[in-house]
Every structure is written in structure tokens, then in C-alpha cells.
Amino acid sequence: QQQVKQSPQSLIVQKGGISIINCAYENTAFDYFPWYQQFPGKGPALLIAIRPDVSEKKEGRFTISFNKSAKQFSLHIMDSQPGDSATYFCAAECGRNRDDKIIFGKGTRLHILP
Amino acid sequence: DVKVTQSSRYLVKRTGEKVFLECVQDMDHENMFWYRQDPGLGLRLIYFSYDVKMKEKGDIPEGYSVSREKKERFSLILESASTNQTSMYLCASRYRDRGYTFGSGTRLTVV
Numbered sequence: 001q002q003q004v005k006q007s008p009q010s011l012i013v014q015k016g017g018i019s020i021i022n023c024a025y026e027n028t029a030f031d032y033f034p035w036y037q038q039f040p041g042k043g044p045a046l047l048i049a050i051r052p053d054v055s056e057k058k059e060g061r062f063t064i065s066f067n068k069s070a071k072q073f074s075l076h077i078m079d080s081q082p083g084d085s086a087t088y089f090c091a092a093e094c095g096r097n098r099d100d101k102i103i104f105g106k107g108t109r110l111h112i113l114p
Numbered sequence: 115d116v117k118v119t120q121s122s123r124y125l126v127k128r129t130g131e132k133v134f135l136e137c138v139q140d141m142d143h144e145n146m147f148w149y150r151q152d153p154g155l156g157l158r159l160i161y162f163s164y165d166v167k168m169k170e171k172g173d174i175p176e177g178y179s180v181s182r183e184k185k186e187r188f189s190l191i192l193e194s195a196s197t198n199q200t201s202m203y204l205c206a207s208r209y210r211d212r213g214y215t216f217g218s219g220t221r222l223t224v225v
Contacts, residue, residue, distance in 0.1 A: 009154075034213065043118075043204050043216030044157070089157065101147070101172070102214060106156035 002027060004092050006105025014113050019077040021108045023090035026071065030092040034102075035064065035075050038087045047088070048075070080112045117141070120205050120217035127224050133192040135220050137205030143215075145208040146188035148172075148180065150201040151219070157204065163188055195224045 005024045013019045023033075034049035050057040050064040050073065057064045063076040077084055090105040121136035139146065147162040149172075159172030161180040169180050177199060181189045188207075192199055205217040 036214075036216075041218070043206070043218050044214075045216065046213050049213070101159060101162055102208075104157045106154070 002103055004090060004103045004105045006090050006108060008108060009106070010109040010111070012111045012113060013080045015080065015082060017080050017112075019080045019084065019110055019112070020074055021088055021090065021110070022072065022074045023092075023105050024070075024072045025092045025103075027092070027094065028071070029094040030103075032093045033064070033066065033073050034091050034093070035062075036089040036091065036104075038089065038107075040086075044087075044089055077110075080110075082112045082114050085110055085112050118205055118207050118215050118217040120203075120220050122220050123218065125220055125222045127192075127195050127222065129196060129224055131192075131195050131224075133195050133222065133224075135190040135192075135203055135205075135222070137188045137190070137207075137217055138186055139188075139207040139215070140186065141207060141209065141215065142185065143207035143209045144185070146182065147206040147208070147214070148178075148188065148190045149204045149206065150174070151204055152201050160190065195222075197224050200224045 035047045036044035037047040038044040048059050048062050052068050061078045066073045087107045087109050089107045091102045093102040118139045127133050145164050148160040149157045158174050163169045163182045179191045200223050203220045206214045208214050
């Protein structure tokens with residue numbers, strides 16, 4: 001119940017296309033859903049996050065779509081660029097208690113073809 | 115800008131050595147975490163701490179210990195390094211209202 005399932009494991013998209021990464025969770029107590037972006041040789045960095053009271057959040061070319069009833073959320077990268085090539089992690093968290101911790105998906109390696 | 119600093123980017127140690135990985139954050143964050151990252155396995159939590167001198171086991175604590183004597187510093191200790199501990203180690207910190215900040219990682223090779 002603590003898992004976050006992420007798919008696909010890897011993704012190749014043409015420049016200018018839309019990249020879509022999906023995640024699913026079971027624990028309905030999760031109340032914060034961030035996405036992290038990791039470039040080779042770097043630590044993951046927070047990209048965008050959503051709380052379950054909204055169905056969509058957009059920041060530039062990056063959009064999170066959230067479906068509370070299906071317990072699914074996804075990251076959409078519009079007009080994908082070679083500079084977006086990275087590993088993306090979805091995550092879920094219930095932050096009510098000080099010892100709560102984030103649950104990460106296993107990651108998606110995205111490659112944008114020039 | 116907020117920062118999590120890991121003392122070494124690359125480290126090579128011998129089997130059986132005691133290894134210290136240091137992490138310092140300058141954000142006055144309460145929570146700190148140690149992860150290891152391996153291809154195909156994602157980010158796996160080793161230990162975390164939500165206060166000075168407090169520590170909690172994560173998903174894979176075996177073979178590791180931690181120390182948090184000051185709020186800004188969280189150390190990961192490999193008591194007797196083994197080859198299966200060759201990995202990328204990532205430290206992170208978080209304030210109570212979310213958002214993890216990660217360090218750049220330490221790539222440890224045990225030979």
C-alpha cells in the first residue's frame with residue numbers, strides 16, 4: 001500500500017513531441033505528489049508538485065494531471081526538448097507526522113531525440 | 115539559494131574499511147535522509163532523521179548506521195564496507211512543509 005508504481009521505465013520522444021509519464025498509488029492518505037528531475041551526475045531536483053484538491057497544475061511546459069478517484073497522476077512535458085532528457089521520479093507523501101517520509105516511484109529515463 | 119552539500123563526489127574504498135559519508139544542509143531543515151540509487155532500483159531509503167540525535171531506519175538499513183549530532187549535519191556510516199555497497203549515495207533534507215532538496219551525490223566504489 002506504500003508503493004508508487006511508475007511507468008514506463010524508459011521513454012524516447014521526438015523533439016517537439018509530448019512526453020507522458022504515469023504513476024499510480026494505493027494509499028489514500030497521501031496528500032502531496034511531487035515530481036523530481038535528475039540529470040546525470042546530479043541529485044534529483046523538485047520539478048513540480050500537486051496536492052489532491054486540484055486536478056491539474058501547470059508550470060511552463062510541465063503539467064501534472066491528477067485523478068483522485070483512480071489514484072493516478074501523470075507528468076506531461078509539452079514541446080519536449082533535448083534538454084529535458086533526464087530521469088524523472090514521481091513521488092507521494094503523507095506529511096501529517098514529523099517522521100513521515102516520501103515514497104518514490106522507480107523512475108523513468110526520458111530521451112528526447114534532436 | 116538552499117544547499118545540501120555532500121563532502122565527496124567520488125570515493126573508492128577497500129572491502130572491510132569503515133566509511134563515512136558526510137552531508138551538510140544550510141537551510142535549518144528538520145528532516146534529513148540518506149538514499150542509495152542503483153540502476154533499475156530507483157531511490158531506496160537507508161535512514162532518516164527528523165531531529166538531532168533522532169534516527170529512523172528506512173527500507174534498507176542493514177550494513178549502515180547514521181549520526182546526527184547537529185541539526186545541519188547527517189552522516190552515513192558503513193561499518194565494514196562490502197562490494198555490494200558500491201552505489202550512488204544521495205543525501206536530502208526537507209522542511210516540514212515539503213519539498214526535498216538533494217545533494218549532488220557521492221559515487222562510492224568498494225573494491
